[in-house]
Amino acid sequence: MQFIVFHRPLAVCFLLPLLIRSVVAAVPTSAPEPYIPEPHVGFGKLVSQAATTRFRSDFSPPAEGWISLSGRGYLPAGWLDLTPLSGKVHYSRSVFDGVPMFHIEASGTLSEKNAVRASIPLGTLSPGTICKIRIRTRSTTGSPVSLSILAGESENHSVSGTSKKTTNDISTSDRASVIWHQTIPAGINWKENEFIWIATPPPSPALPPSPSVHPPRPLLIAIGPERSGSCDIFDLVVETIDRGRFETALDATRHAGGDNLLPTTRFPLGLPPRWLLDRTTSDDDVPLQADAHTPGPSGIPSLHIPRPPPPSAPDQAASGPVSIESSPFAIARFWQPHTASLSIRGEATGTLRVRSGTRTIATQRLSIAPSDGWKRLVTTFSPRTPNDEYYLQLTLNGEAWIDALRVAPGDPKTDRAIGDYVPPEAEVTLSFPSPARVIFADEPDDALTSRISWAVLTSPDLPAGSILRAKVVNLYDSQVRLPDTLLTATDSPRLGTWILPRFPGQEFGAHRIEAWVETPKGIRIGTPAEIVVYRLQRPRAWGYDAENSPFGIHATPVVRHLAMAKAIGINWVRLHDAGINTIGWYFLEPERGRWSFNDKAIRRYRDQHLMILGQLGTAPAWATALQQVGPSDWLDRYYRPQDLDAFRNYVRTVATRYRQQIRYWEVWNEPWLASFWKSGRKIDAEGRIHNVYDKDSPAAYAHLTRLAVDAAHQADPALHVIGVNTKPGTGAPRPGRSFSGEDWTRQVAAAGGLEGLAAMSWHLYITRNIGYANDWVEISRKQAFGPVTDPQTRRPSLPVWMTEGSAVQRMTGRGFYYQSLPFPDATDDHGLKVSDQLLRYVTTVLAGGSEKIFLYSMHKYGFFDDGTSFRVLVSEDGYLHPSAAAFSALAWRLEGKRFTQAVQVTSDTRAYVFRDSASTSREWTAVLIRKDESTPSTLSLRDLRASSADSLRFDDIFGNPLPVDRNTAPSQVFFVTGTGRFSPEILTRSTNLK
Known part of the structure; x- marks a missing residue:
């Protein structure tokens, strides 16, 4: 079985109408050489030279290291308590799913005179200074969060606080004033907000009005619940930018502005790299292709966005709107208005949005009909800050073709032509045939799957002798230069392909292809292009089911993600969040007796030979207390079922329908937490919202489990049901909120919740070294x-499955891109730290006795926001992250093996040994983990090789062989593999530990 490859008809259709000279695939002829970074097109250095980080929160130190306040709990180091004595507040450090945070709880009636204000000092700011505040918060009680800037009374006034809360040198009532304030809406989910405030800006019509400040008054930022309740702060970063210095630096560089700020404006090869199709739409439903039969106003084949296919049966779920997002772009002169525009035709309604992270900056609604022909869609927006990553989001209901995109400084009110298309001087785009962007090492070098396609679009003014240059860079800072291609102004567009080269001894991992146009004088023209692809070992279970495999993930039923998952050694998916709409009761029976199934989505999982762990969970409003309390948020689906006969019928119905595709089911998700097992909602006298979470929850869940087991076995006695769904932790329950894992397991077991189960599940999130x-x-x-x-x-007493967890929260960053990220200055992500932590986690969970491990999650991406807390294995564009190559190396070595023992190799290195379970093969793999990767290793590879009479293979974290002349062991996880009988002496005979 090979990857599903979407063959683009462009390569054929383009020949006749555009007289393209087809280029035979170019074979690299140069040898690997040390990596030489190309000039970076971003202006991160200019921003960093003008920017100062005034504050960055760190809640990771234990509470013992926080500042003790008499009667008010603990504050993080560097924070001040500016809540007046009349205010009632308590501060503490809390941890949720392994993520440390700052918890603030207020009670009583709040007003300006007793407002809760946990504060940090900013010092003084010069006139015109731009202050950017980024904060990630939530409120489980529904209280809005107050964010303010306070100013002291004079430049000589010292702002300080005391840990005993007996006095403050500044108080909000008489010695400081609120000069800026924002209310952050309440929400139980984490949300990141960014705000810009300008200190006494110089006169400029382009600048927004701002409160008057008289520097150098000392400033503080104050945070707290706006009314009785609580809030949690996960992250707070405050940066200031000297606008004058920044403008001066811009004027001296090529970043002063341009006629088109988008790196990609046309689509000769279909959807370009770093563009996204939304995470719920599958490639086979909406194949985004260049349509040579429908050229756009630019003269280049337009991008066809087809209408999703209709449901195949009356009881099948209908498709929703389709969204695509552009690659990110940066705006240097962010204080000026800008205009985004594109050409569109077809039959559709929808919106064009300008976004940054999760925030929408501008929205333009659209409605097009076939009779309109090509139509120009224009929207004006006001940027917020230079170091944002902006992107365009086009959402459509219907069918459309698009072409000729543009973003430029200006406003149609003063410049009528600002919405017209202006092509870049040169534009390069790349593509790869596999939707997963993976090639296996055993595929021939000249295979179609090894070819990188390229297209170059140039203007008639292209300087004679201009050249397309390209190279491939790997994770080891080596590069291979690809053959040059001479370009001419009359030969646009130009198409061709390169063959992905091999790096001897460094074959596996991420490979970044960089391409750009250069004049004979070495001057770069236009924006460079890049794409990241992976060469990996073919998974052990490629092309067939692997029921006994331990490796699982959460992923939506879209072809590209399922292909990625299978390609790196994943063999299971758990349908929670990602995919819950395919089997969750809330979605399948929204009204009693009216069912809506999504068989096609289930088939996609199975077509990729991914085993499914379905979740018997969620409940429609008509079967829960939701019908009385009314809707609130996405967690409405997790009200505890009241109609248990209807629940039993749901289990029987879904288990019967999918008994051939889904053989394993898990009962509910995290019932030990009020948000996922509430029986109602109430508002107290002070206006705080609380979930109703009953003391009998463990017993009620045990009863629901028994009902699920009985109903599933009515559908098929051989189905496997998994339950308990516990977690770590000890101690008594938190009334109305949650149970500790130990207490939950004990009570569920005592209530008969283990009866009929095939296994017990648990969730494990970790932020510590392991x-x-x-x-x-x-x-x-x-x-x-x-x-x-x-x-x-x-x-x-039963087998254990770890059905949700991670140890790399907020660590899986931007990926191995370089030029595609407009703001960072010459940075990329080799992924070593996150790869090491991920492999530590997977190895130790399996060694601890869990038969399965389901990482969470591959579907947490799509906003170019530097990583949501729970994203694993993929970068923010939804394609593989370098840590996926490390996971692939681990999965390839451990598939089919069982953990047998741990060996202390040296005082700081432990080996987890896994043996092949097949009697015909005696291969074993030891995963070696350093206790502290920040210190030099005491293990000598040279001595280990020399002392071993066995034939051992030593491979690094990405699965490539460690050099034979290397002495010191790597700081990151690495592998030792051998055959025959294993004994600890194989690894310890060269050390003092026996």
């Missing part, structure tokens, strides 16, 4: 399953 004896993974497992563990065998 990979050593009695680490947090071992401690967590003992806490979660201690009440059901046999003291003699030290084994739980």
Whole structure:
């Protein structure tokens, strides 16, 4: 089985209408050489030279290191308590899913005189200084969050606070004034907000009005719940930018502005790299292709966005709107208005939005009919800050073709031509045939799957002798130069292909292809292009089911993601969040007796030979208390079922319908947490919103589990049901909020919740260092399953599956891109730190006895926002991250093996040994993990090789062989593989540890 490849008819259709000279695939002839970074097109250095980070929160230190306040809890170091004595507030450090945060709880009636204000000092700001505040918050009680800037009374006034809260040198009532304020709307989910405030801006019609400040008054930022309730702060960053210095630097560079700020404006090869199709739309439903039969106003084939196919049966779910997002772009002169525009035709309604992260900056609605022909869509917007990554989002209901995009400084009110298309001087775009952007190492070098397609669009003014140059860069800072191509002004567009080269000894991992146009004088023209592809070992279970495989993920049912998952060694998916709409009761039976299924989505998982762990969970409003309390947010689907007969019928119905495709089911998700198992909602006397979470929740969940087991076995007695769904933690319940894992497991088991189960599940999120004896993974497992563990065998009473978790929250960043990121200055992400942490986590969870591990999640992307908390394996554009190459290396070595023992190789290195379960093969793999990767290793590879009479293979974190002349062991995870009988002496005979 090969990847599904969408063959683009462009290569054929383009020949006749545009007289393209087809170029035979160019074979690299140069040898690998040290990487030489190309000039970066971004202006990050200019911003960094003008910017100062005034504050960056750090809530990771334990609470013991925080500032103690008499009667008010603890503040993080560097924070001040400016809440008046009459205010009632309590500060604390909290942790949610392994993420440390700052918790503020207020009570009583709040007003300006007793407002809760946890504060940080900013010092003084010069006139015209731009202050950018980025904050990520939530409120589980529904209280809005107040964010203010306070000013002291004079330049000589010292702003300070005391830890005992007996006095403050500044108070909000008489010694400071609120000069700027924002209310952040309440929400139980984490949300990032960004704000810009300008200190006494110089006169300029382009600048927004701002409160008058008289520097150098000392300034502070104050945060707290706006009314009785609580808020959590995950992250707070405050930066200031000296606008004068920034403008001067811009004027001296090529970043002063331009006629078109978009890196890609046309679509000769279909959807370009770093453009996104929304994460819920599958490639086979909406293939985005260049349509040579419908050239756009630019004269280039337009991008066809087809209408999704209609449901195949009356009971099949209908498709929603389709969204695509452009690659990110930067705006240097962000204080000026800008205009975005594109050409569009077809039959559709929808919107064109300018966005940054999760925020919408501008929206233009559209409605087009076939009789309109090509229509120009124009929207004007006001940027916010220079170091944002802006992007365009086009959302459509219907069918459309687009072409000729533009973003430029200006306003149609003063410049009528600003909405017209202006092509770049030169434009390069790249593509790869596989939707997963993966090639396997055993595929021939000249295979179609090894070819990178390119297209160059140039203007008639292209200087004679201009050249298309390109190279391939790997994770080891090596590069291979690709053959040059001479360009002419009359030969546009120009198409061709390159063959992906191999790097001897560094074959596996991410490969970045960079391409640009250069004049004979070495001057770069236009914006460079790049694409990141992966060469990996073919997974052990490629092309067939692997029921016994331990490796699982959460992923939406779209072809590209499922192909990526299978290509890196994933063999299971859990349908929670990603995919829950395909089997969740809330979605399948929105009205009693009216069913809506999505068989096509289920087939997509199985077509890629991914085993499915379905979730028997969520509940429609008519079967829960939601019908009385009314809708609130996405967690409405997790009200505890009241109509248990209807729940039983749901289980029987869905298990029967999918008994051939889904053989394993898990009962509910995180019922130990009020948000996922509430029986109602109430508002207290002070206006705070609370979930109703009953004391009998463990027993009620145990009863629901027994009902699910019975109904599933009515559908098919051989189906496997998994339950308990516990977590780490000890201690008594938090009334109305949650249970500790130990208490939850004990009560569920006592109530008969293990009866008929095939396995028990648990969730594990970690932010700590792991990979050593009695680490947090071992401690967590003992806490979660201690009440059901046999003291003699030290084994739980049932097999254990880890069905949701991660140890790389907010670590899986931008990926191996370089030029595609407009703001960062010459940076890329080799992924070593996140790869090391990810492999530590997967290895230790499996070594701890979990038979399966489902990472969460591949679907958390799509906003170019530097990573949501829970994204794994993919970059922010939804394609593989370098850590996926490391996961692939681990999965390839551990697939078909079972953990047998841990060996302490040296005082700082532990080996987790996995043996092949097949009797015909005696291969074993040791995953070696350093306890502290920040210090030099004490393990000598040279001595280990020399002392071993066995034939051992030493590979690094990405699966490439470690050089034979290397002495010191890597700081990151690495592998030692051998065959035959394993004994600890194989790894320890060269050390002092026996």
